[in-house]
Amino acid sequence: MKFFIYLAFIQHDEIKEEIVKQNYFSLLIKCVTQKDLHIGLVLQISLEIIWLLTFNNQIFHMLTNNYENFFIYLKNILINSKEEGVQAATKGILWKLENESNLKKTIIDLHENNISNKKYDIMISYSHSNKDLCHQIYQNLINLKYIIWLDFENMYGSTLQSMAEAIESSDIILI
Numbered sequence: 001m002k003f004f005i006y007l008a009f010i011q012h013d014e015i016k017e018e019i020v021k022q023n024y025f026s027l028l029i030k031c032v033t034q035k036d037l038h039i040g041l042v043l044q045i046s047l048e049i050i051w052l053l054t055f056n057n058q059i060f061h062m063l064t065n066n067y068e069n070f071f072i073y074l075k076n077i078l079i080n081s082k083e084e085g086v087q088a089a090t091k092g093i094l095w096k097l098e099n100e101s102n103l104k105k106t107i108i109d110l111h112e113n114n115i116s117n118k119k120y121d122i123m124i125s126y127s128h129s130n131k132d133l134c135h136q137i138y139q140n141l142i143n144l145k146y147i148i149w150l151d152f153e154n155m156y157g158s159t160l161q162s163m164a165e166a167i168e169s170s171d172i173i174l175i
Contacts, residue, residue: 010049010052010053011052013056016053016056016058016059017056017058019053019059020056020058020059020062025050025053025059025062025063028046028049028050028053029050029067029070031043031046032046032047032050032070032073032077033070033073041085043077043081043083043086044083044085044086044089047077047086047089047090047093048085048089048092050063050089050093051089051092051093051096054093054096054097054100055096060096060097060100063097064097071094071097074090074093074094075094077090078090078091078094119147119149119169119170120147120148120149120166120169120170120171121141121146121147121148121170121171121172122141122146122147122148122149122170122171122172122173122174123148123149123150123166123167123170123172123173123174124137124138124148124149124150124174125163125173125174125175126175134150137174138150149166149169149170151163
């Protein structure tokens with residue numbers, strides 16, 4: 001019964017922050033990694049508490065940055081433990097850490113990819129008979145701090161290749 005009270009108690013952010021401040025997190029890690037402490041439900045309870053704590057950003061980062069060997073240890077627990085509660089808590093921790101890390105990496109990769117691919121806000125394609133009007137539009141957009149691709153400013157090498165690259169690296173194509 002006390003076990004469930006601890007789990008309910010630990011869900012509060014203030015408690016999670018105090019666990020970090022008081023350095024209790026390293027004690028929990030020790031309860032999981034030091035086999036002579038695996039008496040009764042100590043391993044399972046420690047794992048379940050750590051799982052709950054991984055939902056706190058500070059603890060999540062601390063765990064992913066400072067306890068690299070802990071991941072290996074968790075995977076060994078999955079292989080060697082036959083206790084369902086221990087298995088479930090271990091899977092929960094690994095799921096949280098791996099999915100969160102993969103999600104953040106994917107978001108960062110997408111963001112970096114978008115930044116590296118995007119060069120222009122607007123690409124202007126026009127008929128040379130409307131050149132004066134096009135230059136007025138271009139100047140007004142430049143004054144509004146847009147990054148504009150226009151052939152007289154950005155045409156290098158092959159005309160078709162330059163235009164194709166401009167289309168691919170612009171958010172808007174104005175025709």
